[in-house]
Amino acid sequence: MNFKGLKPIVYAGREVWPLIEGGKGVAATNHASSGAWAAAGGIGTVSAVNADSYDADGNIIPQVYHGATRKDRHQELIEYGIAGGVEQVRRAWEIAGGKGAININVLWEMGGAQAVLEGVLEKTRGMVSGVTCGAGMPYKLAEIAQRYNVHYLPIVSSARAFRALWKRSYHKVAELLGAVVYEDPWRAGGHNGLSNAEDPTKPEDPYPRVKALRETMRAEGVSEDVPIVMAGGVWALREWNDWIDNPELGLVAFQFGTRPLLTQESPIPQAWKDLLRTIEPGDVLLHRFSPTGFYSSAVRNPFLRSLEERSHRQIPYSRVEAGEHTVQLDVGVKGRNFWVAPRDLERARGWAAQGFTEALKTPDDTVVFVTPEERNMIRKDQTDCMGCLSHCGFSSWKDHDDYTTGRLADPRSFCIQKALQGAIHGEPLDKNLVFAGHAAYRFKTDPFYSNNFTPTVKELVDRILTGD
Numbered sequence: 001m002n003f004k005g006l007k008p009i010v011y012a013g014r015e016v017w018p019l020i021e022g023g024k025g026v027a028a029t030n031h032a033s034s035g036a037w038a039a040a041g042g043i044g045t046v047s048a049v050n051a052d053s054y055d056a057d058g059n060i061i062p063q064v065y066h067g068a069t070r071k072d073r074h075q076e077l078i079e080y081g082i083a084g085g086v087e088q089v090r091r092a093w094e095i096a097g098g099k100g101a102i103n104i105n106v107l108w109e110m111g112g113a114q115a116v117l118e119g120v121l122e123k124t125r126g127m128v129s130g131v132t133c134g135a136g137m138p139y140k141l142a143e144i145a146q147r148y149n150v151h152y153l154p155i156v157s158s159a160r161a162f163r164a165l166w167k168r169s170y171h172k173v174a175e176l177l178g179a180v181v182y183e184d185p186w187r188a189g190g191h192n193g194l195s196n197a198e199d200p201t202k203p204e205d206p207y208p209r210v211k212a213l214r215e216t217m218r219a220e221g222v223s224e225d226v227p228i229v230m231a232g233g234v235w236a237l238r239e240w241n242d243w244i245d246n247p248e249l250g251l252v253a254f255q256f257g258t259r260p261l262l263t264q265e266s267p268i269p270q271a272w273k274d275l276l277r278t279i280e281p282g283d284v285l286l287h288r289f290s291p292t293g294f295y296s297s298a299v300r301n302p303f304l305r306s307l308e309e310r311s312h313r314q315i316p317y318s319r320v321e322a323g324e325h326t327v328q329l330d331v332g333v334k335g336r337n338f339w340v341a342p343r344d345l346e347r348a349r350g351w352a353a354q355g356f357t358e359a360l361k362t363p364d365d366t367v368v369f370v371t372p373e374e375r376n377m378i379r380k381d382q383t384d385c386m387g388c389l390s391h392c393g394f395s396s397w398k399d400h401d402d403y404t405t406g407r408l409a410d411p412r413s414f415c416i417q418k419a420l421q422g423a424i425h426g427e428p429l430d431k432n433l434v435f436a437g438h439a440a441y442r443f444k445t446d447p448f449y450s451n452n453f454t455p456t457v458k459e460l461v462d463r464i465l466t467g468d
Contacts, residue, residue, distance in 0.1 A: 051085045
């Protein structure tokens, strides 16, 4: 099949390849990878989610929290986030050398998102071309972009989500809409925007969904110069040939999140790069354990498997004898007000006999059974919370008003800050969260990576431009 090839597009007043590096949070994309992507003529994306800062010797500054309260630690988190984001943008800008463009990426649902975003943009004027933002409904993104005169690129998973954002606020700042990123909720790594109407086990073809997005954009009067960025599952452009120069879809660009992980400039540890070469189809799991409440996709490693198993060791209970809850739970809990079904009592006794002797209450009137070590770790992680999310299911933190979600902390989840910081900064991968897109299994079969070849970002971009 003949590959049509890509033409450069004009973005932020400069000619660039319509190739975007996906912004992977908590330091998994940094100045080295995004600066190199821009230097290769594309749009590099610095992650402004818990970005790393450096000391005078160039060593990463560990993000240690000293505040006595969550609110104090949350303020420290914002300060770390601004300092790291600014440092990463400045370094990326230098590496890019005036080529390509530099975007920054934030998650609207991260704790202090607006303060971090404004703090970074304030100190990097003239360096940042645009802000990509998803994970939630970032209505304020357009007005923030207008204040700092940068483009904004909302990440959506449906035409409906874009229409809601456009009607509520984006139509007022139409001229700075840089692109609309369609992130496929079944194929992308990290957090995904699956709605309640969509089945996580039944991936939908992205073409009709992106066509519907373009139709919505046209109906709302959005300029044809605004590209739609296909994100999630993009590997070889040859496979997207019928999307290129397609009048139904209009101008399209492509985002690569997973492939840039395995480059020489990628900041992830060598063990993570080695792991990517071993992934098989089905090894990336779309799961619901994230404390954000969103689905997310990560490598199904021992850490994720332990969360799956923890969720399976779960039974419903009631505070009074009612319905099928006719017997009292006599393992894992203190007190007598835990009524359960007889078959669940037998299961609970079985788990306790295996060492899962501690029952922890969830917000859904169930208890999960864990070992004493797991219980101690869960309690410590909940106590140490520094408010890295705007709403956290694991710790019940909320970053505004009365600082609580009002729901019981959920022991079926985990501290996502700790799990992502651990993965990127060299802690054992099997005990941490390793995000990846669902196409990661292709590292093993793509001849480009044979004989342990690890390309530079420039070599990867050149390869992508051939269609492979």
